[in-house]
Amino acid sequence: MTKRREDVLLTAAECAERMGLTVRALRVYERQGLVAPRRTQKNWRLYGPAEIARLAEIVALKRLGLSLSGIARLLSGQGADLDGLLAMQQQTLQDLRERAERGLRLVGSLRAKIAAGALLSTDELLTLAKETNMTDTSQDAIAWHRYEQARPRTEIRLDPVLYADYAGHYLLADGIGLVVTRKEDRLFVRVTGQPEVEAFPEAQDAFFLKVVPAQIVFTRGAGGVVSGLVLHQNGYEQPAARVGEEITRNIEEALAARVKNGTPLPDGEALLRSVIAEHRLGEPDYDGMTPPLAALAREQAGAIRDELERLGQLQGLSFKGVSPMGWDVYDVRFENGGQEWGFTLAADGRFAGLYAGPSL
DNA sequence: CTTCTGACA
């Protein structure tokens, strides 16, 4: 073990081979300022662990479709958030696999129909077109946003006087309200029915939460008045319009009443049954969900399906109550165990939230 | 035999 240095320092060619790159590519990255390998006396490039890690990150970001200059901008600020990036990569690949499996199942069933001499309905052809054409840049966009949102944030000092501009009431498209309040020199945000959390400034008009990877960017209308905000969360960007305080108060009062009375949403049981059935088939109805939930559901569809398979046949479900957040909670019994499912609907009747977990 | 730079596609 005398050749310690050779163990960790790679020449350009060695490094390129290990990373699946070419020496040419390494040179390009270096000129872009993405990596800075040190040199030997003969001016040969030497890549150590730090450079290798950096290269891995570059490769991953490139797979996401980022340009070299884009990567340079991203990496210039902070050090490598390798784990966050890998987690995101994993998510992206899982999404990809699920999309491919969906497509394969669909094509398979359609071929079976044709083989049996049947004609395909226009509806089936439309789904086929949709699924296959869904090379879906939007999924990649969501993956990218998720990475962006999960990256470490740095707090800046912002003149608290500005906070007065932000304090107010906001309404998301799915009927959920946000209440922003200023206390002394701090800013707090409350989602209707949820506890208040502090928001920290990272730029003028831009704040981030520490409890979850989410950011809030306030938007200004004519005259520079704050007219709304955009909530960045779960790889999604949801706009919210500024509204009068009575709007959010009504939402919260209605919520409180529902929680107190424990009244289930009409047809809740039937809705839940069909959602469970869809997930068991691995074909959730994403159109019946708000986009942010659909994005989440796509990620978890595989895991939920596996779990449902393990649990076996659905035996029955019973309404348990309304959670403090206003979700209808049901006890769901399966052959091989029980679970607790909860959901909440958006104003337009689509699912805005859905969760499944071990019964408590 | 290898890397490095610069140039061109």
Next chain:
DNA sequence: TGTCAGTA
């Protein structure tokens, strides 16, 4: 980013 030339 591949490739080629001319070096060290």
